[in-house]
Amino acid sequence: MPTNLSHSLHAPRRHSPEQVDALFARQRLQDATGVQIHLALALGACFFAGWSTTFTEWAAGPVLICFLVRMTGQHSILEPLAFDRVLRLLLAWGAWVGLSVLWSQGRRDGSHAWLNDVQSLRFLPMALILWPVMDRRNWLIVALLAGIACGQFSQIIHLAAIISHSTWQPYHRMPGRVSGWWDPVVGGDVLCAGLGLWLGAAIFASAAGARWVGTIGSLATLGCIALTGTRGAWIGAALLLLIAGGIGLWRVRPRGRVLWPWAISMLAAGMIASAGGYLLLQSKDAANRPDIAARLHQGIEEVRGAFGPDGYRSDTGLRIAMWRWGLGAFRTHPLLGVGAGGFQPWVQSQTSETAAALDVPAGAIPHVHSHAHSWFIHTGATLGIIGIVLLVALTSCAIVGGFLHRPLSAARGAAAALTANQQRAPWWHDAFLAGPALGLIGLACAGLFDSITINQQTAYIFYLLVALCLPSRPREDA
Numbered sequence: 001m002p003t004n005l006s007h008s009l010h011a012p013r014r015h016s017p018e019q020v021d022a023l024f025a026r027q028r029l030q031d032a033t034g035v036q037i038h039l040a041l042a043l044g045a046c047f048f049a050g051w052s053t054t055f056t057e058w059a060a061g062p063v064l065i066c067f068l069v070r071m072t073g074q075h076s077i078l079e080p081l082a083f084d085r086v087l088r089l090l091l092a093w094g095a096w097v098g099l100s101v102l103w104s105q106g107r108r109d110g111s112h113a114w115l116n117d118v119q120s121l122r123f124l125p126m127a128l129i130l131w132p133v134m135d136r137r138n139w140l141i142v143a144l145l146a147g148i149a150c151g152q153f154s155q156i157i158h159l160a161a162i163i164s165h166s167t168w169q170p171y172h173r174m175p176g177r178v179s180g181w182w183d184p185v186v187g188g189d190v191l192c193a194g195l196g197l198w199l200g201a202a203i204f205a206s207a208a209g210a211r212w213v214g215t216i217g218s219l220a221t222l223g224c225i226a227l228t229g230t231r232g233a234w235i236g237a238a239l240l241l242l243i244a245g246g247i248g249l250w251r252v253r254p255r256g257r258v259l260w261p262w263a264i265s266m267l268a269a270g271m272i273a274s275a276g277g278y279l280l281l282q283s284k285d286a287a288n289r290p291d292i293a294a295r296l297h298q299g300i301e302e303v304r305g306a307f308g309p310d311g312y313r314s315d316t317g318l319r320i321a322m323w324r325w326g327l328g329a330f331r332t333h334p335l336l337g338v339g340a341g342g343f344q345p346w347v348q349s350q351t352s353e354t355a356a357a358l359d360v361p362a363g364a365i366p367h368v369h370s371h372a373h374s375w376f377i378h379t380g381a382t383l384g385i386i387g388i389v390l391l392v393a394l395t396s397c398a399i400v401g402g403f404l405h406r407p408l409s410a411a412r413g414a415a416a417a418l419t420a421n422q423q424r425a426p427w428w429h430d431a432f433l434a435g436p437a438l439g440l441i442g443l444a445c446a447g448l449f450d451s452i453t454i455n456q457q458t459a460y461i462f463y464l465l466v467a468l469c470l471p472s473r474p475r476e477d478a
Contacts, residue, residue, distance in 0.1 A: 012082035017475075020080050024135045024474045027077050034070050039133045041066050043143040045126075049461050050147030050190060052181040056457050060126060067129045077132050084472040086401050087127055089394040090463075094124045096390055097340050100383055104339025105346040114341030116370045117382060120459035127467040135474045141197065141432040144464065145217070148194040151187065152224045154180030159227065178227040182457070188225060188233025189446040189458045193465065195221045195237055196244070196442035200435030202261035203248040210431035215261040219268050231316075232449025239445040241265055244438050251403075319373045319449070321364035326372035328358035329381035337384035344370045346381075371454045375447030378454070394466070395444055401471035402437025405430070433476065436468040 015023070028035055041063035048059035071078065081087050097118060106113030130140065158171045158180045173179060179187035198221055201214025225237050245266070248258035325347050329338050338346040347368045355362035372378035379387045443452050443462055452458045 012079050014083050015080040015472075020472065020474045021135075023077050023080070027074055027132065031070065031074055034066075034074070035133065038063065038066050038070060039136055039139070042130050042133050042136075042140060045130070046140045046143040046464065047147040049144055049457075049464055050149070050151045050194070053456060056460050059460070060123065060129065064125070064129055067132065070132065074132065078128065080472045081128070081131060081470070084470050086394065086398050086466065086470050087472075089390065089397055090124060090127055090466060093387075093390045093394050094121050096383060096387055097121060100337065100339045100387070101341070102339070103336060104342040104382075105349065106339065106341035106344070109345050109349075111345055113345050113370065114339065117340035117454060120453055120456060123460045123463040126460075126463045127470060130464075130467045131470070131473075134468075134470070135476065137468060137473060138432060138476055140468060141435050144461075145194065145197050145432070145435075148190060148197075151180055151182055151190065152194075152220065154182075155187075155224050155227055156180075174229075176229040178229070182228075184228045184230050185232070185450055186455055186457050188228045188230030188236070189443065189450055189452065189455070190461060191221055191225045191228065192233055192236045192240060192442035192446040193439040193461050194442075195225065195240055196438030196440070197432060197435035199240070199244045199265070200433070200438045201431040202265065203244060203258050204252060204434040205431045207431070211257070211261050214431065215264055218261070218265045222265065222268050233446055236442065236445035236448065238269060239448075240438070240442045241269055243441055243445070247403075247438075318364060318367055321361045322368050322372045323374055323377050324360040325358075325364065325368060326374065326377035326381040328360045330377070330384070331358065333381075333384060335384045335386065337380065337382045337387060340382055341370070343372055343378060343381050344368055371451040373450060375444070375450065375452045378451045395440060397471075398466045398469040399437045399440050402440065402465075402469035403434055404471050405433055430476075436465045439465045440469065 045060045045063045048055040051059075098121065101107055101114045101118060104114045106116070133140070154171070155178055158173075159178050160166075161169050162178065171180060173184060177184040182190060195218060198214050198217035201210050202218050203211075203214070205211050205214060222237060225233050241262070245258070245262040248262060249255055252258045326343065329343060329346055347365055350362075350365060352362040355365070372381055376388065376391070379391050383390075440462075443458065443465070446452070446458075450458070452462050
């Protein structure tokens with residue numbers, strides 16, 4: 001098929017998959033050094049996504065500069081994105097969040113609270129920045145997993161310091177929260193995304209060796225999720241396991257290839273839950289109750305009392321109160337919401353009479369956080385029906401795009417080329433291809449209990465995973 005690759009300015013044109021591959025091949029020929037530098041910096045941006053806040057803040061800076069410099073001469077590589085449905089939804093989402101500042105209570109009261117919701121949009125351009133090296137998507141996913149694994153290693157150091165009763169404590173957290181350099185809630189969210197990345201290999205990889213690697217990674221991540229003490233992440237991980245198993249049974253043949261890694265992961269999750277329940281039942285004395293069991297017991301008790309007159313005074317009770325206030329904001333402003341960053345200012349402007357009319361706890365008004373502690377409730381409260389539709393459409397289309405699979409490119413890599421002996425591709429060539437889609441599902445499950453696009457680290461990983469799921473991407477390269 002003839003392909004027009006001229007540099008002349010023109011209206012964007014649709015590209016076939018073969019034409020997209022040709023664009024990337026030309027880029028490698030014309031700017032081989034620039035591609036290698038771009039790839040190295042992109043790998044760093046993915047790797048440091050799993051690190052602490054400071055690293056996450058600056059992770060994309062170097063690759064952004066490289067992108068801006070390179071696109072002065074290689075801008076044609078971006079042309080296929082003009083018709084990418086996920087990128088269009090991503091831009092629509094960002095535009096709606098920004099536009100909602102116009103009616104935000106957090107702008108009208110002069111508090112600048114709107115910045116809480118808008119600032120994470122600085123990570124939205126990752127879809128553009130990573131695109132020129134998307135033919136090395138495998139490597140980008142591995143770099144992301146390696147960075148999250150470093151965070152898990154920090155949890156091991158944290159746990160070792162606690163067990164040894166060392167006077168040197170590298171991370172100071174509440175009892176029962178072994179989260180390493182992450183905040184416990186953020187760590188639980190990040191690890192749910194990491195669990196999805198590992199499950200992608202455990203369930204969807206074609207080679208048995210890759211499925212073993214994915215299963216071991218999934219088991220390790222489940223243990224680390226348990227250590228964070230983040231109950232929302234516990235529930236999110238359980239939901240992710242069920243969803244991932246269901247998708248695997250639907251898409252993978254023979255089904256037996258899915259059953260054993262999924263069964264092992266489910267068994268491990270069941271053992272962790274059973275161990276926590278056993279410790280909870282065996283230890284009647286709250287002072288001597290093991291940390292994880294104490295977190296479980298505390299959550300049960302707080303849920304039981306959450307709807308009482310002072311239920312909002314507990315951690316879980318306050319979260320439920322914020323969910324109720326978020327639903328109240330949605331009921332009163334269903335179409336547009338109260339605007340980005342407007343949740344806390346709107347709640348604090350309400351009266352006891354308004355609270356009674358909405359059937360929400362008035363006593364929680366001074367204590368609400370800047371977000372509703374639920375991605376979907378907060379989005380409905382601040383961005384209304386339009387925001388919810390955009391968020392669900394963006395996430396769903398990105399997940400579907402992440403499951404699209406084009407065979408490994410034969411343009412590079414001796415192992416990928418078909419020879420007279422029909423040489424097989426390396427065992428890892430498709431190990432992590434479905435990982436970003438399941439990682440997004442993991443974030444969505446964890447997002448039932450936290451606002452993913454508000455917290456800096458989870459927002460970064462969200463936009464990174466969306467970038468890795470663009471359906472217009474080229475073939476995977478060796």
